[in-house]
Amino acid sequence: MEKIVEVKNLELSFHTFAGEVKAIQGVNFEVFKGETLAIVGESGSGKSVTTKSIMRLLPKSSTEYKKGEILFGGKDLLKISESEMQKVRGKDISMIFQDPMTSLNPTMTIGKQIMEPLLKHQKLSKSDAWNKSIELLALVGMPQPEMRMKQYPHQFSGGQRQRIVIAVALACNPKLLIADEPTTALDVTIQAQILELMKDLQKKIDTSIIFITHDLGVVANVADRVAVMYGGRIVEVGTVDEIFYNPQHPYTWGLLSSMPSLDAGEEKLYAIPGTPPDLLAPPKGDAFALRSEYAMKIDMEQVPPLFKVSDTHYAATWLLHPDAPQVDPPAAVIERMKRFPGSRYHVGIAGGDR
Amino acid sequence: MAEKLLEIKNLKQYFNVGKKNEVRAVDDITFDIYKGETLGIVGESGCGKSTTGRTIIRLYDATGGEVIYDGIDVHAKKTKTELKAFNRKMQMIFQDPYASLNPRMKVLDIIAEGLDIHGLVKNTKERTARVHELLETVGLNREHANRYPHEFSGGQRQRLGIARALAVEPEFIIADEPISALDVSIQAQVVNLLKELQEERGLTYLFIAHDLSMVKYISDRIGVMHFGKLVEIGPAETLYTAPLHPYTQSLLSAIPLPDPDYERNRVRKSYNPTSHNYREDEEVTMREVTPGHFVLCSQREFDSFPK
Numbered sequence: 001m002e003k004i005v006e007v008k009n010l011e012l013s014f015h016t017f018a019g020e021v022k023a024i025q026g027v028n029f030e031v032f033k034g035e036t037l038a039i040v041g042e043s044g045s046g047k048s049v050t051t052k053s054i055m056r057l058l059p060k061s062s063t064e065y066k067k068g069e070i071l072f073g074g075k076d077l078l079k080i081s082e083s084e085m086q087k088v089r090g091k092d093i094s095m096i097f098q099d100p101m102t103s104l105n106p107t108m109t110i111g112k113q114i115m116e117p118l119l120k121h122q123k124l125s126k127s128d129a130w131n132k133s134i135e136l137l138a139l140v141g142m143p144q145p146e147m148r149m150k151q152y153p154h155q156f157s158g159g160q161r162q163r164i165v166i167a168v169a170l171a172c173n174p175k176l177l178i179a180d181e182p183t184t185a186l187d188v189t190i191q192a193q194i195l196e197l198m199k200d201l202q203k204k205i206d207t208s209i210i211f212i213t214h215d216l217g218v219v220a221n222v223a224d225r226v227a228v229m230y231g232g233r234i235v236e237v238g239t240v241d242e243i244f245y246n247p248q249h250p251y252t253w254g255l256l257s258s259m260p261s262l263d264a265g266e267e268k269l270y271a272i273p274g275t276p277p278d279l280l281a282p283p284k285g286d287a288f289a290l291r292s293e294y295a296m297k298i299d300m301e302q303v304p305p306l307f308k309v310s311d312t313h314y315a316a317t318w319l320l321h322p323d324a325p326q327v328d329p330p331a332a333v334i335e336r337m338k339r340f341p342g343s344r345y346h347v348g349i350a351g352g353d354r
Numbered sequence: 355m356a357e358k359l360l361e362i363k364n365l366k367q368y369f370n371v372g373k374k375n376e377v378r379a380v381d382d383i384t385f386d387i388y389k390g391e392t393l394g395i396v397g398e399s400g401c402g403k404s405t406t407g408r409t410i411i412r413l414y415d416a417t418g419g420e421v422i423y424d425g426i427d428v429h430a431k432k433t434k435t436e437l438k439a440f441n442r443k444m445q446m447i448f449q450d451p452y453a454s455l456n457p458r459m460k461v462l463d464i465i466a467e468g469l470d471i472h473g474l475v476k477n478t479k480e481r482t483a484r485v486h487e488l489l490e491t492v493g494l495n496r497e498h499a500n501r502y503p504h505e506f507s508g509g510q511r512q513r514l515g516i517a518r519a520l521a522v523e524p525e526f527i528i529a530d531e532p533i534s535a536l537d538v539s540i541q542a543q544v545v546n547l548l549k550e551l552q553e554e555r556g557l558t559y560l561f562i563a564h565d566l567s568m569v570k571y572i573s574d575r576i577g578v579m580h581f582g583k584l585v586e587i588g589p590a591e592t593l594y595t596a597p598l599h600p601y602t603q604s605l606l607s608a609i610p611l612p613d614p615d616y617e618r619n620r621v622r623k624s625y626n627p628t629s630h631n632y633r634e635d636e637e638v639t640m641r642e643v644t645p646g647h648f649v650l651c652s653q654r655e656f657d658s659f660p661k
Contacts, residue, residue, distance in 0.1 A: 158399075220613055244612060272543075
C-alpha cells in the first residue's frame with residue numbers, strides 16, 4: 001500500500017519559562033492511502049502536537065524539533081521553507097479543528113472562507129470558485145447552499161459550522177486530512193451525522209485521515225488503524241480490531257476498562273490511578289509504570305521498545321519481552337480478548353495455553 | 355418505593371417572557387427525586403437540562419410551577435434564615451472546574467466559604483481541620499489547602515468543587531456535567547468518588563450530562579429531555595433496553611461504543627418530531643407505561659406501546 005505520510009523518529013520539545021517540555025519523544029507512524037488512522041490519548045499525551053508538527057503549526061519561538069523527519073510526497077516537511085509549506089497547507093494536507101466556533105472567521109461570509117483555498121491553491125476565477133463552493137456546501141449536506149454562501153458563521157449551528165469547516169478542508173481534495181477532535185464539541189446525534197459525513201466523503205475523494213480523539217467509541221466507529229499515545233510516545237499501534245479485542249499495553253487495558261459498557265452493570269468502574277506524567281521531567285523508563293499495577297523493575301529503568309505482536313500490531317511494554325512473566329489483563333479486557341482469534345484467551349482454543 | 359426528597363411539579367422556566375424572542379427553556383416538567391438515589395438527566399445541548407438544575411436550586415426564579423423539597427416549596431417567599439437553611443441542604447457541582455473556582459482565593463478559603471457563611475465552625479483551628487478532612491475525603495492532601503486553583507489539574511479541581519459542595523453537609527447535590535471537561539481516565543476516578551460519597555453519606559444526586567454511557571452507569575433512574583420537555587423517564591435499565599419515545603431511541607442509537615464489531619452494524623435512527631402526527635384534540639402528557647416508566651405520549655401512542 002502507498003504511504004501518504006511517514007513520521008520517523010520525531011522528537012520535539014517546547015521551551016517554556018518552567019523549562020524544557022519534552023512533548024514528543026520518538027514517534028514513528030505512517031498513514032496509508034485511503035485509510036483512517038485514529039490517534040488516542042489523554043490531554044498532554046502529544047497527539048495534537050504530533051499532528052500540528054505535520055502541519056508545521058507550532059509556534060517557532062518556543063518549539064525545537066530535535067530529531068526525526070516527516071516524509072510527505074518525497075519531501076521532509078520539517079526541512080522545506082515556509083513558502084513551500086504554505087503550498088502544502090490547505091492543498092495537500094488540510095485540517096479540521098475541534099471547535100467550529102473559533103476556527104471560522106466571524107467577520108467573513110462563509111462563502112468567502114470556502115473560496116479562499118480555491119482561489120489561492122487552484123487559481124480558479126472568482127465565479128468558478130463561487131460555483132465550486134456551492135457544490136462543496138451541497139456535498140457536506142447543507143440545505144440551500146446558494147443562500148447560505150452569503151451568511152456569516154454566527155448564523156449557523158455548531159453542527160453546521162463543522163460541516164462548513166469540512167467543506168473548507170476538502171476544497172482542494174487533500175491527500176491527507178487531519179481531524180483534531182472534530183466532534184468533541186458536538187452533541188451525540190450531531191456527532192453521528194458528522195462522522196457519517198466524513199466516512200462518506202472519504203470514500204468519494206479517497207483521502208487519508210488522521211483522526212485525533214479521546215473517545216474510544218468514536219475510534220471504534222471511524223478507524224481502520226489505531227495508535228495509542230501516552231507521555232509523548234506511541235505505546236501501542238494496530239488495526240482497530242487488534243487494539244479493541246487484543247490489546248497488549250497496560251495503558252490500553254486501563255483505557256478500555258475505564259469506559260462503562262452499556263449492557264453490563266459492573267459495580268465499580270476501573271479507574272487508572274494517578275495523573276498523566278509531567279513532561280517537564282519525564283519519568284525514567286516506561287512513563288506509564290508509575291500508574292500501572294503491572295509495572296516491573298525494568299519499567300522504572302528502561303523505556304520499552306515496540307515489540308511486534310503481528311505484522312500490523314506493535315506495543316511498547318516489557319510484558320511482551322520473552323523473559324517477562326505472563327500476566328492476566330483486567331477482567332473486562334479478557335472478555336474482549338475472548339472474541340479475538342489469535343489471542344491466548346480466544347474461546348475456540350479451549351482455555352488457551354494457560 | 356423510597357421516600358420522595360424532591361417533587362418537581364409543572365416547572366416552567368421562560369426567558370424574555372412576553373418578548374418576541376421568548377425562550378421556553380423548561381416547559382412544564384414534572385418528576386420526583388427519591389431519597390438516596392441518583393437521577394440522571396440527559397439531552398442535547400439547549401434542551402434545558404442545565405436550566406432545570408439551576409432552577410431547582412433557585413439560581414433562577416421559576417416562571418411557574420413548584421419545586422417541593424421535603425414538603426417545603428423552594429420557590430415560595432422565604433425569610434433569609436429559611437433560605438439559608440435550604441441553601442445548606444442543596445449544593446451544586448459545576449461543569450467547568452476552571453471557571454467555578456475563584457482564582458484569587460486559596461483552596462482553604464474556597465472550601466471554607468460555606469462553613470463561614472453557615473457558622474459551622476467555631477474557630478480557625480477547627481476551620482482548618484475541617485478543610486483538611488474534606489480534602490482527604492475527596493482524595494487530595496492537606497498540603498493542598500494553601501495552594502491556588504491554578505496549581506491543580508482539571509481532575510483535581512473537580513475534586514475541589516466536590517469538597518466545597520460537601521463542606522456544608524448537604525443532603526442533595528446537583529452535578530451539572532461534572533465530568534465532561536475531564537480526560538477519560540480521570541472521569542472514572544471522579545465518578546467512583548461520587549459513588550463512594552453517596553454510599554457513605556446517603557446523598558441524593560441529580561446528575562446532568564450528555565455522556566449517556568456514564569449516566570447509565572451512575573444513575574438509578576434517567577430522564578430524557580428534548581426542547582424543554584421531559585419526554586421519557588424511568589429506571590436506567592428499562593430506559594436503555596426498552597426505550598419507547600422515538601427521541602430516546604434516536605439518542606441511544608447515536609452513541610458510539612468502544613466495540614468495532616458493534617459499530618460496523620449500528621443503525622442510527624433519526625428523530626422527526628412531526629412523525630407523531632398528533633391531532634388537535636389529542637392530549638399529549640406523561641403516561642405511565644410500566645411501573646415507574648413514564649413516556650410523553652398521546653393516548654393513541656400509549657395504547658400501541660408493548661406492555
